[in-house]
Every structure is written in C-alpha cells, then in structure tokens.
Amino acid sequence: MSSSEVPQPSALSKLKIDRSAQAPVRKKSNLTPWVLVGALALGAGAYVWMPRATEVNTTSVVLSTPSQQYVQLTASGYVVAQRRSAVASKASGRLIELNVREGSKVKRGELLARLDGSDIQAAILGAEAAVLQAEANHKQLWVQLINARAETARARSLEGQGFISPQMVDTTVSKNKAAFAAAAAGQAALEQARAQLKAQKVALDYTEIRAPFDGVVLVKNANVGDIITPMSSAAGAQGAVVTMADMSTLEVEADVSEGNLSKAQVGQPVEIVLDALPGMRFKGRVSGIVPTVDRAKATVMTKIRFEQLDARILPEMSAKVSFLSQDISAADQKTVLAVPDHAIVTDQGKSHVYRLATVKGKEVAQSVPVTLGRQLGELREITGELKQGDKLVGTPPAGMSDGARVRLATS
Secondary structure (H helix, E strand, C coil): CCCCCCCCCCCCHHHCCCHHHCCCCCCCCCCHHHHHHHHHHHHHHHHHHCCCCEEECEEECEEECHHHHHEEEEEEEEEEECCEEEEECCCCEEEEEECCCCCCEECCCCEEEEECCHHHHHHHHHHHHHHHHHHHHHHHHHHHHHHHHHHHHHHHHHHHCCCCCHHHHHHHHHHHHHHHHHHHHHHHHHHHHHHHHHHHHHHHHHCEEECCCCEEEEEECCCCCCEECCCCCCCCEECEEEEEECHHHEEEEEEEEHHHHHHCCCCCEEEEEECCEEEEEEEEEEEEEEEEEECCCCEEEEEEEECCCCCCCCCCCEEEEEEECCCCCCHHHCCEEEEEHHHCEEECCEEEEEEEEEECCEEEEEEEEEEEEEEECCEEEEEECCCCCCEEECCCCCCCCCCEEEEECCC
C-alpha cells in the first residue's frame, strides 16, 4: 500500500455501540439476603459458643456443734427441782406477817410468815398459872407425905415399947398410904399441867412458818389477812403459804420412748440445751431411770443431773437432751462452720467450695478455698472466707470453674 492511500475503517469498527445515546442503567444489588444469612449465622455461632448456665442445687453454710457427732438419742423434758416443798402451817389462824415474796432466797429455819397467835398466848399464860398451882399443891402434898411417914415410924416404935395399940399403928399406916396417894396424884397433876403448857408453846411455834431448807420461794400462795388452815381445802381458806425449792437439786426430767430405752444408761454423758438459753450447752449425766412406763405416752422418765449449775437455770424450763456415746470436752461444745460433704471439691490436696453470687445481674459460682476440719456426721467442719448462711453449690458438677454461670434448680 502506498503512502498516499488512506486506510478504510474495518467492518468490526462499524459495530461499535454508541453508549452516549443510552440512559445509564443501575444493576439491582443481591447482597441483602446474604447479609441477613450472615447475621443469623453469626448469632447462631455466638449462641453455640456462649457459656451456658449450669443448673445446680444449693446448700448453705451452717453452724454445727462437734458434740453432735456422738449423739445416740435425743429426748425432751423439763427442769424440775428434786427438793420442793409447799410450806404450810400446822395451826389455824389469820396470816398477820409475810416476810418473803417470789424469788426470795431463804435459809433453813428462817421465818417466812406468822399467824395470829394471841389466843394461844393467852392459853399459855393460863397453862403457866396452872403449872404454878400444881407445883404448890405437889409441894404441900409432899410435905404431908413426909409427915405421915414420920408419924408411922414413931407409931411403930411406940408399939414396940407397948405404949400404943396395934390399932393405932394401923390408923397411922392408913394415913401414910393416903398421903402417898395424894402426893402421887399431885405429881401427876403437875406433869399434866406442864404437858399442857408445852402443848400450848408448840401450838404457838406452829403459828411461825419457817423454811424447811435453804432455797428460793417460787410461789406465794397467801397474803396477809388470809385465813390459814393446815393443808385445808375449805372455801375461803389457804393451805400452803409459799412454795419453795432447793435450787441446788435442779435436774432435767426427760421422757425416753420405751423403744429407745436401751440407749439410755445411768451415768451416761449427755448434753443439755435449754430453750430459754439457746446459746448455751450444758454437760450432764443420767442420774436415774424411773422404773415404770407411762402407758399414755409409752415413755420412761429419765433424770439428768447438771455437772455444773448456772444461776439462770430455773424450774420448769423446757430442755432438749442429747444422750452421747462418750464424754465431750469444752471444745466439742463450741459451734463451728460446717458444710455438707458433697459441697466440697478437693483437687490436688486443696479443697474449695463454690459460693453463689450475683454479678451484673447473673448468678455465678465463685470458688472459695477452705480448710477442712473434723467430720461431724454428714457435715464437715471448715474454715475460710465464709459465714453462716452463705449459699453454696450443693453438688458441684465435674469441670465447674470459678465464675461459671449457674441457674438454681427449681425442684
């Protein structure tokens, strides 16, 4: 081809599309469904990989007493004074003096109350006068007896000398016998007068009501002005003036079912808890078993003696008695923290429990190290950063870790 020739456009160049003449068309995007699918997939993955809350049962940290591991039998009863008296008078009369009230401590022989004894005092004066009269009569009759005996002796002497007849001697002897009888009667009258005086003084003593032993007045049954009769049930009259007890004889009387009687023996150690003193535990021993069965309750009464009495222990307090298999020490009576055995996890010689806590509104299990102590039946003594009432995972599942999410079992 020569340089003067001009190249002609090819056939393909003629097929070029003129885009300037067409309106721009935007393609519709198909990404939205895939975005939704991706979001769902991510959510499902997050749900699958998110730690799920483990359902757990719960238990608590409790206070326990080591002595309870030796308990063989428990029974209930009441504190009773073994030496108790309803103090009354043997005399009748109006109460004019009352020197005690409920709670008064008294000594043996101390005057508690006094009845009006004015009529008895008057009778004593009359009895004393009768004694004086009887003594004077007795002296006079004794003098007469002495004279009669002397007269009889002289008459017999004179008879021996022949100065008087036997008949005169007999008369003298008869007078002597009469004088002797009169003197004997005078002696009897004197003794009777003295007895009457003594009886009146005893009656006066009966108007004084005194404490029969050292103790404490429990009940005041009468007031000044009341008519007192010896243990009378008469209307308007009182029998016992006060009721008192020897507080050193306090014991617990507990009912043991006859089926468990073999577990109670005289001398057996026991632990006593009084409802009125719940924070205290008292050591004691079985002092006696009453040899009879209560038909209505099918129980046998056992008597428990305190090893050491406390001034706060009072008659009629309700008590719970634990019969023990062995003696206990003071340390055995001190309360300690304890948890069930199944709540403890031990790994490589170290023990811990899982305490429940709420973190950001969610229940989690926090691992708390503990030191194990004595075995207390189904419980175990522990020490650690725990307190009474803390909620724990009851039986931690295998693989539970510190801070694991949990949910509480509904049943």
